[in-house]
Amino acid sequence: MIVGIARITFRLHGNQSLKEKRKVVKSLVEKSRHRFNVSVAEVADQNLHQRATIGVAVIGSDGRVLNSILDRIIAYMESMNLADLIQHEVELIPLGG
DSSP states (O other), X not given: OXXXXXXXXXXXXTOOXXXXXXXXXXXXXXXXXXXXXXXXEEEEOTTOTTEEEEEEEEEESOHHHHHHXXXXXXXXXXXXXXXXXXXXXXXXXXXXX
């Protein structure tokens, strides 16, 4: 079993409040969750107006498939043009069992 995780950081231009930020983050999270059927949540920078860090988790048995899924999710979020992608990290964690 392998767990794949991605940490994706966005810059949100023009946001003046956390309310505006929540609207963008909610769209990124919900649309990605429904399209790819993965776990997605805001994981850091909750109190910053113009920065959002989103975490994605998937589980499976083939690391190449998981890596491909995470790459597609990152590309999908970037293609939504709601914010500028400034950084992303992908990690595959093998679990014994």
